[in-house]
Amino acid sequence: MTQNNNLAYALRNFEPAEQQDKQPRIRQLEKSKAQARPQPKHLGRSLLCIGYIIVLCGALMFAKVQLTEENNAMLSAQSTLEELESESARLELQVEGLSSLKTVEKTATEEYGLVEPDQSQVTCVRVKKDNKVEVADSGKSILDQASAWLEQIKEYILG
Secondary structure, X not given: OOOOOOOOOOHHHHOOHHHHHOOOOOOOOOOOHHHHXXXXXXXXXXXXXXXXXXXXXXXXXXXXXXXXXXXHHHHHHHHHHHHHHHHHHHHXXXXXXXXXXXXXXXXXXXXXXXXXXXXXXXXXXXXXXXXXXXXXXXXXXXXXXXXXXXXXXXXXXXX
């Protein structure tokens, strides 16, 4: 069995005799101009990559600015649209109010001085035949008829 003891060993006793007397030799090399500044092998590629990254960052920033400007223009257009829609609703209500029969009658009597006819101005007309109204159905809508009319005007003008 081995015993644990607190004895220190002299490590120089375990070195070979040749290495005990040798001092490490340090020699200093002279620096040449070429070695004074080590140049990276791929300096051109590095500069190209850095330039590419800078261009990409610039393009991204430009795109972000454009996007922000377009968003601001869109928000402005949306607010204008909302204003115009509310104006349109207000005008539609005004038109409905002005075209009601009570408003028309009031305007006719107050502004234009019109009065309702009295019994002496009313004449009754008697018809011996049945009173019928016939409307010719051309099969075309009003828009089709208006379109045809505009075409006739165009042909007249152009010859």
